[in-house]
Amino acid sequence: MIKKITKIGVLTSGGDSPGMNAAIRAVVRTGIYHGLEVFGIRHGYQGMLDDDIIKMEGQSVANIIQRGGTILKTARCMEFMTHEGRKKAFENLKKRGIQGLVIIGGDGSFKGAQTFSNEFDIPCIGLPGTIDKDIAGTDFTIGFDTAVNTAVEAIDKVRDTADAHDRLFIIEVMGRDAGYIALHSGIATGAENILIPERKTNPEEIIASLQEKKKRKKLVNLIIVAEGDEFGGANELSNYIKKEIPELETRVCILGHIQRGGSPSCLDRVIASRMGYHAVECLIEGKYNVFVGIVNNKMHYTPLNEAVKKKQKINEEWMNIVKILAT
Numbered sequence: 001m002i003k004k005i006t007k008i009g010v011l012t013s014g015g016d017s018p019g020m021n022a023a024i025r026a027v028v029r030t031g032i033y034h035g036l037e038v039f040g041i042r043h044g045y046q047g048m049l050d051d052d053i054i055k056m057e058g059q060s061v062a063n064i065i066q067r068g069g070t071i072l073k074t075a076r077c078m079e080f081m082t083h084e085g086r087k088k089a090f091e092n093l094k095k096r097g098i099q100g101l102v103i104i105g106g107d108g109s110f111k112g113a114q115t116f117s118n119e120f121d122i123p124c125i126g127l128p129g130t131i132d133k134d135i136a137g138t139d140f141t142i143g144f145d146t147a148v149n150t151a152v153e154a155i156d157k158v159r160d161t162a163d164a165h166d167r168l169f170i171i172e173v174m175g176r177d178a179g180y181i182a183l184h185s186g187i188a189t190g191a192e193n194i195l196i197p198e199r200k201t202n203p204e205e206i207i208a209s210l211q212e213k214k215k216r217k218k219l220v221n222l223i224i225v226a227e228g229d230e231f232g233g234a235n236e237l238s239n240y241i242k243k244e245i246p247e248l249e250t251r252v253c254i255l256g257h258i259q260r261g262g263s264p265s266c267l268d269r270v271i272a273s274r275m276g277y278h279a280v281e282c283l284i285e286g287k288y289n290v291f292v293g294i295v296n297n298k299m300h301y302t303p304l305n306e307a308v309k310k311k312q313k314i315n316e317e318w319m320n321i322v323k324i325l326a327t
């Protein structure tokens, strides 16, 4: 049966991503439009445990659509992994009469939401907020487009110096379990090779390709490595190449946290606004315990318990494109 929901909470959880603020704004303003009371829960699930909960008004989310990070802050919360922790969190929601939640985060946060909802019968709606784009059931995640554009801008700059000195640059981008930032930024910057966690790395093949290009005097080479590649990060690959081809001038550049920050791109602001709007509609219409995605430019709803089981697959054709275009 659909419960009449009058009070909802919104939180950001796990790793931050640009566009989370646009999503918070959309949830708050859509909720208020429908006559709901909206509460902001600070520091992710930790705020539910600590009762760090604030009433949100339309004005509370003014002037944030263009800002990176999250005004509600985010956190990882070990106590929420325990039943006792989640019970404490539920008591705080009950005290305020909060009947539904919108959770903006990655698959870990969705796991927490699913468990919480099963235990306490509180409807939860997920919004995919992660720069890694590692969630199946959506073509976009909030933050990926900004992060990958930041990576591309930085890699273009590195390419200038690689070109000036005829050097090989190995650039490490974010992605502990997913290679999407590496794959997209690598194709967009004309990388010679891209190493991602989803595929086994063949170091001999990399050496053979570099040797062959050296023979042809193709000297500017960029290799993009996702931080979670099983061969190791950029430093490990650089050491290996230096050992195999000592005469090749090789440098490493680790892009790091710049990829998480900054003003969200137009795409991230738009998808965050659409997803936030539809999250509230889900709570009102009784479409519970799903995450809101976009597939083929249409809203797409995946049950939270399915979302946590599936990973987005890498399209093998893309790897082939990298190889052909880098010749």
Ligand code: ADP
Pocket (backbone or CB within 6 Å): 013, 014, 015, 045, 075, 076, 077, 078, 079, 080, 081, 082, 105, 106, 107, 108, 109, 110, 111, 112, 113, 115, 130
């Ligand atoms: P992300 O959401 O970015 O994937 P994490 O994996 O760190 O980030 O998850 C964020 C938070 O979600 C965790 O700190 C924890 O509070 C909660 N969480 C993750 N997995 C579970 C789980 N299996 N059960 C309960 N809570 C979880």
